[in-house]
Amino acid sequence: MSLLDVNDLAVHFGGVKAVDGVSFSVDPGEVFAIIGPNGAGKSTIFNLISRIYEPTRGTIRFDGQDITGLKAHDIAQLGIARTFQNIELFDHSTVLANLLMGRHTHKSTNFVQDILFLPKVRREEREHRHRVEEVIEFLELEAYRNKMIAGLPYGVRKVVEIGRALALGPKLILLDEPASGLSVEETQDVAYWIEDMRRDMGLTVLMVEHDMSLVNQVSDRVLAVANGKPLAMGTPQEVQAHPDVQAAYLGTAVGDAA
Numbered sequence: 725m726s727l728l729d730v731n732d733l734a735v736h737f738g739g740v741k742a743v744d745g746v747s748f749s750v751d752p753g754e755v756f757a758i759i760g761p762n763g764a765g766k767s768t769i770f771n772l773i774s775r776i777y778e779p780t781r782g783t784i785r786f787d788g789q790d791i792t793g794l795k796a797h798d799i800a801q802l803g804i805a806r807t808f809q810n811i812e813l814f815d816h817s818t819v820l821a822n823l824l825m826g827r828h829t830h831k832s833t834n835f836v837q838d839i840l841f842l843p844k845v846r847r848e849e850r851e852h853r854h855r856v857e858e859v860i861e862f863l864e865l866e867a868y869r870n871k872m873i874a875g876l877p878y879g880v881r882k883v884v885e886i887g888r889a890l891a892l893g894p895k896l897i898l899l900d901e902p903a904s905g906l907s908v909e910e911t912q913d914v915a916y917w918i919e920d921m922r923r924d925m926g927l928t929v930l931m932v933e934h935d936m937s938l939v940n941q942v943s944d945r946v947l948a949v950a951n952g953k954p955l956a957m958g959t960p961q962e963v964q965a966h967p968d969v970q971a972a973y974l975g976t977a978v979g980d981a982a
């Protein structure tokens with residue numbers, strides 16, 4: 725059974741059909757990429773799945789459950805985490821504090837329990853710290869643990885953003901352009917982490933990406949979209965060779981349209 729099932733998804737903003745009849749399924753443990761030229765609707769698909777936008781039409785099922793009507797907070801609890809194209813971290817907090825915030829959705833204690841620091845609160849706090857320390861080790865962020873986000877290089881902030889999503893302990897992670905703005909070496913690190921996320925953490929990965937070297941290296945399957953509509957789906961090689969995909973990127977090599 726698929727982990728994620730998107731069926732005939734559409735959202736229209738006034739006259740703009742940002743997403744228009746997109747369907748795909750992602751299997752457990754799969755790395756699935758969505759590609760397409762600028763303005764194709766890729767981020768909008770992410771915003772629909774993470775329940776930021778209401779679809780005009782279509783359904784989204786996750787782990788056998790219809791999540792089309794759920795709120796963003798509910799889907800985080802079900803096990804969907806995401807990163808954003810424009811990094812969304814708290815600049816004036818430390819890396820550790822930002823990663824701990826990624827755990828918030830698992831908080832089951834209330835305010836009174838918190839101020840009394842009851843055993844349940846201490847136990848949860850320990851679990852949160854443990855998970856966050858695992859993420860810090862996994863992403864090799866030890867040197868930055870107590871540093872403020874604002875002072876960190878862009879590449880490190882991008883990694884912390886992935887860490888914040890991983891801290892949630894998700895089944896499915898949505899990565900919105902994980903390689904954008906990164907050097908070739910940093911992009912290679914992202915490729916290794918994606919492979920490790922799948923192998924060591926058993927994660928399923930859905931990513932939007934322009935960098936075709938990353939897409940080719942890590943993706944099992946690719947969906948190409950343009951003008952909100954699906955163009956082709958298959959292996960990275962099949963999709964890049966598809967005439968409609970070539971036409972959508974006319975004048976540029978596929979992947980250079982960013």
Ligand SMILES: Nc1ncnc2c1ncn2[C@@H]1O[C@H](COP(=O)(O)OP(=O)(O)OP(=O)(O)O)[C@@H](O)[C@H]1O
Pocket residue numbers: 737740741742743760761762763764765766767768769
């Ligand atoms: N909230 C919104 N209101 C109106 N139009 C929107 C909104 N969100 C997206 N759009 C429009 O939907 C279309 C698709 O945008 P989207 O950001 O999803 O493209 P994209 O494929 O992610 O592009 P890029 O690669 O440049 O990030 C664009 O025409 C955009 O202007």
